[in-house]
Structures are given as structure tokens and as C-alpha cells.
Amino acid sequence: MRILVCGSLAFDRIMPFPGRFSEHILPDKIHILNVCFLVNGVDEKFGGTAGNIAYSLSLLGEKPVIVGCAGKDFGPYELWLQKLGLSLEGIRRIDEEHTAGAYITTDLSDNQITGFNPGAMKHPSNYDFSGCNPADTLAIISPGNVTDMIEYPRTFRKLGIPYIFDPGQQITALSGPDMLDAITGSFMLVTNDYELELVMKATGQDREALKERTTFLVTTLGEQGSLVAGGGAETRVPAAPVDKALDPTGAGDAFRSGMLKGLALGKSVPEAARLGSVCAAYAVERKGTQEHSFSFEEFRARYQGVFGPLS
Template sequence: MQIYITGSLAFDRIMSFPEKFSDHILPDKIHILNVSFVVDGLFERFGGTAGNIAYNLSLLGEKSVILSQVGKDFGLYDERLQHYGLSVEGIRTVEQEFTAGCYITTDKADNQINGFNPGAMKYPCQYDMTRIDSAEAIGIISPGNINDMVDHPRYYREKGIPYIFDPGQQIPALGGEKLRDAIVGAEILIVNDYELEMVMKSTGMSQEDILDNVAYLITTLGEKGSVVSTRDEETSIGVCPAEAVVDPTGAGDAYRSGLLKGLSMGKTVVEACKLGAVCATYAVEKTGTQEHSFTLEEFTRRYEGVFGPME
């Protein structure tokens, strides 16, 4: 089964400020704020929802196709993707833009000031969807370009291609009508518990309404695991204990990778979510979204230590 991943590719540029922001902001001058923070250095990491999902899938032995857009500074990321054997055929380069980037400055009290430049993500990827073999494909639509998040579900529905809809941080930008349109007909809607409330509020749909329009609703609950809901039942999925929780960023994308891997193997959604739980644990044990690694043998041993023999 070929996996197609709609979503973002981005650079995360992380800076550390060795003091407190509050010591350099004058409360009575907040209306004319003008501050400059000298940081200790800058770390650049590869990220974006599509990049993170594809990276984890590569560790699991799956070579997915990324449907995304990048800018003129994409060279290093391009090399990384190809190093892991990932197809770049679905990635559009917008020469007049930079690749999407998140600029994160953290002070010693763990307060953050973030800036996000969508850059090339403002443009649809323009992939020729007719190249997808509808009999051998599954898609996931994760947060990225809004047009792609609306158009790709429509195409998948028309061609009978199963897809996972994962709106994430783009829920407010999509709005109720576009959200509802993308949800209706999805095989799986996956959100965390807070995002589920946002989806219901934005669309006016209840959880029952959602389950009338998708086969499965997966709700992730962080350290409490996840829940797979259908019209008939709910199944709780436990967590795989972490050796140390270092950074939860990227755990959700890793979970989705395990889910996709399981589905590509013909496992049930519940079984596939267990693979997702193990993959997420590897992500939280390292700083960054693509800094962890594992072999398939290591992954299998860890899975079986928590969930029993992998069928």
C-alpha cells in the first residue's frame, strides 16, 4: 500500500535566552514595546507535519510520498529526505519564498516567544492526484496548506481512496464549513481531546454526528493514551512507558506514523493505534521531532513488552 502524506515541511529554528524575558520588558511601556534579546545560539531542526510523519514511517520501513511545498532554502532538507529514501516527487518548490519556518526563543523560565513564517506553505502543492493508484493507496491530510487540506479529501472521496483527516492546528483557519466537508467521508478523524472540542464547536457537530460520517474517531490523550471510537464501541489504547519524557513535540506525528504503518500491514485500527503508541514514545524521549531513531527489531521488542506478541 502506498502512503500519501499531505502536510507541511518546515524548519524549526530554536534559540535560548539565558535570562528572563520579564526582566527586559517594562510593564508601563508595553504600548511601545521595543526589545532585543541576545541569545546563546541557534539550533536548526527539520520539522513540519508531513516531514515528521514521513521520517517516522521510514524508520518503520515505509517509503511514503510527501505532498507539500517548500522554498528556495530547502536544499539540506531535500538531502535528508532522499537519504532516508523518501520520494520528493510530490513536493513543489516555490522559488520566491522560503520554506516554512518556526522561530522559537525560550528563556530560562521556559517562557517562549514564537514567530511562524508560512513562506511556501501559502501555496498549494499542485500534485497531479491522478497519478495515485486508488486501489493501492491511503492518504493522510495533516496540517499544512489550507487549499490542500480541502482539495485532497475531496479527491480521495471521489476516487474511493481511504484517508485520515488530521486538522490539528489548522482547525481555526479551516473554519466550520471546510472542516465539515473534509471530515464527512473520512475513514478516520484523528484529533487530541482539546482539538475534538474545537472541531465540534466549529462545525456544530456532536461526537455522535462525527461518528455518523466517519468510520473511526481517534482521540489522543497524551500521557493517558488514546481512544478509538466507532458508532458501536470505544476502545482505550494504553501508552508505552517512556524511559524519560524529554520533549513531547512531535509525539502526535509519530503516533500517526505507527497508525499508518499498521493500516498498511492490514491490521485493525485498534491494533494499528498500538504501533502508534510505541512510535510516539520514541519521539518524546528525544528533543526535537526527528532526532530519535530505532531499528525494527528494537521497535518490535518494545511493542511486545507492552502489548504482547505482534500478530
């Protein structure tokens, strides 16, 4: 099956501050804030929703097509994707922009101050999907360029390509009508429980009304697992146990990777969500969104320990 992963590509540049922000910010002077934090270097990681989802899919033996934009500094990320055996055909290069980047300063209390430069993500990816076989293609629209998030659902519906809509961090950038249009006719709407509340507020639709517009409504619930609604039933899927949770940042994207793999294997959506739970467990055990690693046999064994044999 051909898997299309539409979304962002970004560098996460993490700067640890060896103190606490609260010791340097005066509450009564917040209106004239002017502070400088001397950090202990910069740790650059590969990220972005499309990159993260594609990364875990590659660990699961898939070769998805990333659909998004990158900038003039994309070289190291490009080499990383090539090392993973992933195609670059869907990545549009914007030479006058930098690749999207998050600049994250973290203090000793794990508080964060983040600046995000969308860079190349400001531009639509303009990918041509007309050559895709709808019977053998599955797409996910994850947070990325807003124009892509509005137009690609319409394109997929026209071509008959089933798609998962995952608005995530771009919920506030989408209008209610645009979001409702993207959800209507989708194979799945996937959010966490907080994002689902935002979607309902923006669209004016309650959970029951949203279930009428998509085939499956999947809601992730952190350590409580996920809830799959569709086909006249609701199934609670437990989270897979973790040895030590170090960083939940990449868990959502890893969950989506596992779920896509399950669907590619022909599993039901609840079964696919179980693969998502196991994939997410690997992600939270490492700091960073593309730092975890496993073989498919290791994944299969871990899955079996939680949910039973994976055929």
C-alpha cells in the same frame, strides 16, 4: 501499500535565551512592548507535519510520498529526505519563497515566543493523484496549505482513496463548513482532546454527530494514551511508557506514523493505535521532531514489552 502524507515541510530554528522573559517585560508597559533577547545561537531542525510523519514512517520501513511545498532554501532538507530514501516526487518547489519556518525563542523556564513564516506553504501543492490505486493507497491530510486541506478530501473521495483528516494547528484557519466537508466521508478524524473541542465548536457538531460523518474518530490524550471510536465500539489504548519525557512536540506526528504503519500492515484501528503509542514514546524521549531513531526490530521488541507480540 502506498502512503501519501500531505502537509507541511518546515525548518524549526530554535534559539535558547539564557534568562527569563518575565525579567525583561514590564507588565505596565505591555502596550508599548519593545524588547530584544540576546540568544545563545540557533539550532536548526527539520520539521513540518508531513516531514515528521514521513520520517518516522521511514524508520518503520515505509517509503511514503510527501505531498507539500518547499522553497529556495530546501537543499539541506532535500538531502536529508534523500538519505532516508524518501521520494521527492510530491514536493512542489516554490523558488521565490523560503521553506516554511518556525523561529522559536525559549527561555530558562521553557516559555516560548514563536514567529512562523509560512513561505512556500502559502501555495497549494497541486499533486496529481489520478495514478494512485485506491485499493493499495492510504492518505493522511495533516496541517499544511489550507487550499490542499480543503480540496484533497474531495479529490480522495472522488477517487475512492481512504484518507485520514488531521486538521491540527490549522483548525482556526479552516471555516466550519470546510472542515465539516473534509471530515464527512473520511476514514478517520484524528485530533488531540483540545483540538476535538475546537473542531466541535467550529463545525457545530458534537462528538456523536462527528462519529456519524467519519468511520473512526481517534483522540489522543497525551500520557493517558488515546481513544478509538468506531464500528460501534470505543477502545482506550494506553500510552507506551517512556524512560524520560524530554519534548512532547513531535509525539502527535509520531503517533500518526505508527498508526499508518499499523494500517499498512492490515491491523485494526485499535491495534494500529498501539503502534502509534510506541512510536510516540520514542519521539518524546528526544528533543526535536526528527531526532529519535530505532530499527524495526527494536520497535518490535518495545512493542512486545507493552502490548505483546507484534505479528
